[in-house]
Every structure is written in structure tokens, then in C-alpha cells.
Amino acid sequence: MPTLAAAEASNAAWAPSYVPVAIIAGGTSGVGQGIAEALARQTKGRAHIILIGRNAGAAAKIIASFPKPVDSDGDQDWTHEFVACDANSMASVRRVCAELRSRLKRVNFLVMTAAGPRGNSITYSGETDEGLDDHLSMRYFSRYLYSKELMPLLLSAREQGQHAHLMTVLGAGHDMPIPSSDLGLVEARRTSIKFLQGVVISIAAVKGVLRGVAYNDGLVAWFAAHHPTIAVTHISPGHVRTSGSSMAAGWLLAPLAWLFNFICSFIMISQDESAQYMLHALLDADRGLFIRDNHGDVVSAHVFSPDYTARFVDDSPTARKAGLLNGVPMKGYGGSDATVAALINYTERVLAEFK
Numbered sequence: 407m408p409t410l411a412a413a414e415a416s417n418a419a420w421a422p423s424y425v426p427v428a429i430i431a432g433g434t435s436g437v438g439q440g441i442a443e444a445l446a447r448q449t450k451g452r453a454h455i456i457l458i459g460r461n462a463g464a465a466a467k468i469i470a471s472f473p474k475p476v477d478s479d480g481d482q483d484w485t486h487e488f489v490a491c492d493a494n495s496m497a498s499v500r501r502v503c504a505e506l507r508s509r510l511k512r513v514n515f516l517v518m519t520a521a522g523p524r525g526n527s528i529t530y531s532g533e534t535d536e537g538l539d540d541h542l543s544m545r546y547f548s549r550y551l552y553s554k555e556l557m558p559l560l561l562s563a564r565e566q567g568q569h570a571h572l573m574t575v576l577g578a579g580h581d582m583p584i585p586s587s588d589l590g591l592v593e594a595r596r597t598s599i600k601f602l603q604g605v606v607i608s609i610a611a612v613k614g615v616l617r618g619v620a621y622n623d624g625l626v627a628w629f630a631a632h633h634p635t636i637a638v639t640h641i642s643p644g645h646v647r648t649s650g651s652s653m654a655a656g657w658l659l660a661p662l663a664w665l666f667n668f669i670c671s672f673i674m675i676s677q678d679e680s681a682q683y684m685l686h687a688l689l690d691a692d693r694g695l696f697i698r699d700n701h702g703d704v705v706s707a708h709v710f711s712p713d714y715t716a717r718f719v720d721d722s723p724t725a726r727k728a729g730l731l732n733g734v735p736m737k738g739y740g741g742s743d744a745t746v747a748a749l750i751n752y753t754e755r756v757l758a759e760f761k
């Protein structure tokens with residue numbers, strides 16, 4: 407396990423020969439903000455950093471705090487900017503990705519951290535305006551869309567011999583299985599007891615929390631196997647002191663949630679400390695799939711050959727075995743080739759509605 411000092415030292419040794427382009431979806435607060443700030447500090451501001459979120463005021467403050475390099479030749483090669491996007495709206499995510507694709511030539515780091523307060527609730531489950539499950543929209547669907555739509559820019563960075571890393575920060579390493587039915591939690595929400603919403607534990611909400619984690623395993627497995635030249639990571643941040651870190655419960659369970667949050671407050675680390683581990687993980691990978699824990703340590707990893715052809719569709723017993731990715735055992739990974747294929751198939755059908 408790298409100590410904080412070891413992570414900081416390895417980050418400090420990073421001196422890219424190019425101006426890195428980093429997109430942080432969720433960079434306006436919490437873990438994403440910490441990562442953006444660590445990147446800005448490490449590059450002394452000579453980077454193109456794009457914070458995506460809704461809070462323009464918070465983004466302006468963060469960007470104002472970034473070091474600003476002086477361009478002696480008057481030719482500025484760095485930019486720090488905010489791009490507004492409601493990650494609960496797939497139409498909005500799609501629009502933002504198209505806009506970014508139209509003006510960027512490459513992206514070195516795509517980091518996705520936005521989860522939102524609803525994503526942490528174990529008592530409330532509902533639907534977004536687009537009819538997606540509240541827990542899954544930002545934690546999974548938006549991240550899938552960002553990954554797919556911005557993939558050409560990551561591949562372009564790789565073709566130029568630069569870092570190309572897709573990282574989703576959620577809850578890696580828990581062997582969370584991907585089920586084969588009710589993928590959108592429609593049935594779970596339908597059978598939830600509506601009049602107790604927000605008061606007692608909602609099965610649909612708990613399922614939503616767990617499914618987000620499992621589906622992110624599926625997301626990274628799919629993109630890593632299909633794009634073996636880049637690095638793809640699902641990482642867990644552990645307990646980090648952020649505005650979104652407390653467990654939300656209704657009034658009946660409020661004392662329990664308070665106790666849980668109180669206990670967690672003793673083991674929580676700051677977002678700056680977490681950012682050092684996240685940045686270490688971001689830089690400590692050339693290509694391949696990585697499942698990492700909160701210190702950036704590898705729980706499991708696999709590097710496919712650069713010309714690898716992904717296999718998710720065969721119906722062999724191996725394809726149905728959880729924890730195996732295209733025949734490769736992955737510790738902490740809950741998908742099987744069959745469940746990942748079904749998940750992606752389902753995801754594509756759902757997202758096709760939001761053109």
C-alpha cells in the first residue's frame with residue numbers, strides 16, 4: 407500500500423512533456439475537485455483542465471485557485487474551464503460530449519466522480535425526468551455515455567504516445583454481481599412501498615446503490631477489453647470528507663444514519679489526501695484494466711495485447727462465470743462476460759432514446 411508520502415512522491419515525479427488535457431466530470435466539489443486541484447498543482451497550471459458540473463460559482467472559485475503559468479512567448483497553451491452539464495440528463499451529457507468532441511483534439515484523462523446526494527440515499531428511490539433510476543442515472547448511465555462519446559479523444563491521445571486513461575471513481579473491489587433481470591430497477595421501484603419512501607429503507611434504493619457499483623465494473627470491463635491500448639480504471643475512494651459523503655436516511659432512521667456518519671467521520675480522510683491516491687492511480691497505468699482500492703493499490707489488473715478482440719458473446723460456461731473477464735480471473739470484479747454483454751445491450755437500448 408503506498409503511504410501518502412509515497413503517493414505524493416510518485417505524483418511529484420510526474421513531468422509530462424506535453425500539455426495534458428483532463429476532463430473531470432464532478433470536478434466542482436469533493437473527490438473530483440481534489441483530483442483537479444492536484445493535477446493543476448502538479449502541472450503548475452500548464453494543463454487543459456475541464457471541470458464538468460452544474461455549479462458555475464464553485465467552478466470559478468476552484469479555477470481561480472489554480473496556478474497560472476506565464477507564457478513568455480505570448481502563446482497560451484493551457485486552459486482552465488468549466489462546462490455546465492446536468493449528469494442526470496442523458497440528453498445534456500450527450501450534448502456536452504458532442505461539443506467537446508467538436509473542439510478538442512485529444513483527452514488524456516477522463517475522470518468521473520459525480521454521484522449526487524440521491525445516489526447515497528438508502529430510503530428514497532425514484533426516477534429522473536428522463537425516466538431513469540435516480541441511483542443509476544449519474545453513477546452509471548452518464549458515466550457510460552461520457553466513456554463512449556469521449557473515447558475517440560482518449561484514443562487520439564494514445565495515438566500521440568501520451569497518457570490515455572478513463573477512470574470512474576465509485577466503489578471498486580467488492581465483487582458485486584451484475585444481475586440478469588430488472589437492470590433498470592423498474593420492478594424494484596414498482597414493488598417498493600411508496601408511502602414509506604424516505605422513512606424506512608427502500609429495497610429499490612439499496613439495490614440502486616449496489617447496482618451502481620456492479621455496473622461500473624461492467625463499464626470498465628467492456629471499455630478495457632474493446633480498447634486495449636488505453637488504461638481503464640474503476641477505483642474506490644474510501645471514506646472521504648466531502649459534501650456527498652454522508653449517508654442519507656429518512657427521519658425514522660436518522661439516528662442510525664447520524665451514528666454511521668459520526669463513526670465514519672473518524673476514519674475519513676480529506677479530499678486533498680484522497681486526491682493524491684487517485685492521482686497516483688491515474689498516473690501509475692499505461693494501458694489495461696485496473697480495479698483499485700482507496701489507496702490506489704491494484705486489487706486486480708489485466709493488460710490485453712494491443713490488437714486484442716473482445717469476446718463477450720459466446721455462451722460457454724466460462725462466459726457465465728462471475729469474476730472472469732474473457733477468461734481472465736479478476737479479483738474484486740463482479741461481472742461475467744454474459745452479464746456484462748446483457749448490461750451493455752440494455753444500456754445501449756436505453757440510451758438510444760436520448761439522441
Ligand SMILES: NC(=O)c1ccc[n+]([C@@H]2O[C@H](COP(=O)([O-])OP(=O)(O)OC[C@H]3O[C@@H](n4cnc5c(N)ncnc54)[C@H](OP(=O)(O)O)[C@@H]3O)[C@@H](O)[C@H]2O)c1
Nearest residue numbers: 432434435436437459460461493520521522646648650651
Ligand atoms: N466521499 C466518500 O466518502 C465516498 C465513499 C464511497 C464512494 N464515493 C464515491 O466517490 C465518488 C466521488 O465522491 P464525492 O463524495 O466527491 O461525490 P459527490 O459529492 O457526490 O460529487 C460531487 C460532484 O458531483 C457533481 N454533481 C452532483 N449532482 C450533479 C448533477 N446532477 N449533474 C452534474 N454533476 C453533478 C457536483 O457538481 P455540481 O454541484 O456542480 O453539480 C460535484 O462536482 C462518487 O461516485 C461517490 O459515490 C465517495
